[in-house]
Amino acid sequence: MTRLTHAGENKIAKEVAKTVSVPKVMPIYMSSVFSFDDVSTLDAVYDGTAKGYVYSRMANPGYDAVQEVLATAEQSDDALVFSSGMAAIITTIISQVKTGDHIISSPVLYGGVYDYLKNELPRFGVEVTFVDFNHDNIEKYLKPNTKVIYTETISNPLMEVEDLPAIAEVAHAHGCKFIVDNTFATPAVAQPLKWGADIVVYSATKYLGGHSDFIGGAVMSNKENMEHIHRFFTLYGSIMSPFDAWLLARSMRTLELRMKQHSENALKVAKFFENHPKIERVYYPGLDSSPYRARAEKLFIEGRCGGMLSADIAG
Secondary structure (H helix, E strand, O other): OHHHHHOOOHHHHHHHHHOOOOOOOOOOOOOOEOOOOOHHHHHHHHOOOOOOOOEOOOOOHHHHHHHHHHHHHHOOOEEEEEOOHHHHHHHHHHOOOOOOOEEEEOOOOOHHHHHHHHHHHHHHOOEEEEOOOOOOOHHHHOOOOEEEEEEEOEOOOOOOEOOHHHHHHHHHHOOOEEEEEOOOOOOOOOOHHHHOOOEEEEEOOOOOOOOOOOOOEEEEEOHHHHHHHHHHHHHHOOEOOHHHHHHHHHHHOOHHHHHHHHHHHHHHHHHHHHOOOOEEEEEOOOOOOOOOHHHHHHHOHHHOOOOOOEEEEOO
16 A cells, blocks of 8 residues: 555656656646655755745645736736635735725725724724716825726726726826726727736636636736745635636637637627617727727727626616
8 A cells, every 4th residue: 555655646747847848738736735855955945045836825836827828928027826816806905905005996896895894904004085087087086005906908887998007107107006997898809917906816717717617816016026925825725726727728718819809899789889779888998989989999908898888778
């Protein structure tokens, strides 16, 4: 039994690592821990003098692979993957604030995030002010202790498109981090970092995953921000499973094709609804009637506006 415990693991793994060929598809590293020949080697990994993996709560080759894919798509320095979109968003916000700090947020958010900002953060002494970013002056709500400005690229359910460069200018003039949830857009539609956002967050469950077969979240930013967030990622342990990381990497290969088609389909549906007698109003930034059409044309890639739309039913 002792021989069976060790057969087909450490020795073959080392032999595979020495070969001149690599798998065409990245393997799934379903391992909670990694083995070392001696304690000194383990210590070298911990102190950064040697490369290696210790515990999958901190790092895993599968995470590194999908994070490289995500950073490439977003054109960011780095990325992190989480067990859910809420885990990614909450961990990112926690990394930026402490008791006594203040956040300015759009009120039109994913329901779980709104609940967290409105009801949870105040319990820990963090104040949140909700401001209509499209119809009010954000600057008049800023305080000396404001640390974060938070919004979504495309809001749910009214499909409003935020003026990311203008918000970024205000945030940076007052030393705030500008965090943008880009879930509805994806980097195939919009890349908020290019327009001044400091940190971009996602529910990877939605368009990034695209197949409804896993739950996950992601965060992208520059190296300095990601190193800071990584500490909280490791501390709180909201890690994605190695299998889900593999699924996400698979999905990202077709993101461009999927979002292009989603955008084309949504525009056709929106135009159909707009001319339907039982529909009073359609909310989609790709329509000529949308007050956000010009902004979408400026900020979005090739005029794509994503696959989400909403409508008011007559009566």
